[in-house]
Amino acid sequence: MAKSYLEIVETARSKMKGVPKPSPVVPASPFIGKPASRWMEEAAQSPVPKMLFDQFWFEGELCVLYASTNTGKSILAFQIGVYIASGMPNTYWAMSAGKQTVLYFDFELSPRQFTKRYSEVENDRYVHLYKFPEFLRRYELGEVDLPEEVSLVDYYIEGIRKEVQQTGAKVVIIDNITWLNHRLEKASDAGGFMQKLNKLKREEELSILLIAHTPKRDATQPITINDLAGSAQLMNFMDSAFAIGCSTQDPQLRYIKQIKVRECEKVYGEDNVIICMLEKVGNFLQFTFQDYGSEREHLRDFSENDKAQRDADILELYEALKSYRKVGEQLGVSHQTVKRVVDRAKTESETRGSTDDDEDPPW
Structure with a gap:
């Protein structure tokens, strides 16, 4: 009578019990080591790059x-x-x-x-x-x-x-x-x-x-x-x-x-x-x-108009990317500059909001 699939699997498992697993194959070292002086001696035989x-x-x-x-x-x-x-x-x-x-x-x-x-x-x-x-x-x-x-x-x-x-x-x-x-x-x-x-x-x-x-x-x-x-x-x-x-x-x-x-x-x-x-x-x-x-x-002189436009570009791009570094990379400025501009804009926004709250209602 032919064995079922489950019986074949169980038979194979029972035979594997006690058999040690093969050791993993360790690849050869990727490094090449030589005395430092030999590296120089061999390299000295190459022509100097022109x-x-x-x-x-x-x-x-x-x-x-x-x-x-x-x-x-x-x-x-x-x-x-x-x-x-x-x-x-x-x-x-x-x-x-x-x-x-x-x-x-x-x-x-x-x-x-x-x-x-x-x-x-x-x-x-x-x-x-x-x-x-x-x-x-x-x-x-x-x-x-x-x-x-x-x-x-x-x-x-x-x-x-x-x-x-x-x-x-x-x-x-x-x-x-x-x-x-x-x-x-x-x-x-x-x-x-x-x-x-x-x-x-x-x-x-x-x-x-x-x-x-x-x-x-x-x-x-x-x-x-x-x-x-x-x-x-x-x-x-x-x-x-x-x-x-x-x-x-x-x-x-x-x-x-x-x-x-x-x-x-x-x-x-x-x-x-x-x-x-x-x-x-x-x-x-x-x-x-x-x-x-x-x-x-x-290089171009940096005027107040340039600064205002740069800051506006930083704020617009930061709204989309939410990353100081990514904005800095795209606009060619440091991420610290981006952070300063964003932080200053947040502070000014909070200050305006606080001032508005203190004003008397219009009625």
């Missing part, structure tokens, strides 16, 4: 360039790519890495917009197209054929890896990271995204420049790490970072500022930013060097 873009970006670095919308960060990034791919000598930007292949992943511009930047217009036609170096390859996003089991970020990163392996390139510029991960404001997503990029950098021995946006910021204050969207997680993974600011002296004037460095001392800090003019020279839209100067000279 400059890809002056003191801002060195070989082997994961670097970020960030700025507000319409500041010209994509223009500067592509200009850097042209310089590296052509190996052309430059009077103002120190670039010692030499000519090499550059892969520029452009998720911002359409072919027409791109052509407009690097040509001239005559009789409603684009003419005198700029002749780019053959070592510069530009990519746009094609049709996405995403397998169900693969995340969008993994799909993009592995696509970049494939192009790197096919071309042998070691320099990659990604414009911009919002396209690769639309949820970088969340710390967990930003951290995972940066880990994958760093893994790609190490495995393929790449130098990567990321282009990123800044949230709305206070134009009266110097640019800081906190102005990078998702700054807390993103900046921790960066080897270097630099930013572009708009000058109040002229609508087309820009300044470039170092934010984070590892390979060198900070040369272009707030007391020595690079001043440039954003202009089209013939058929090439570019940053042209003007001078060096102090960042403070290019």
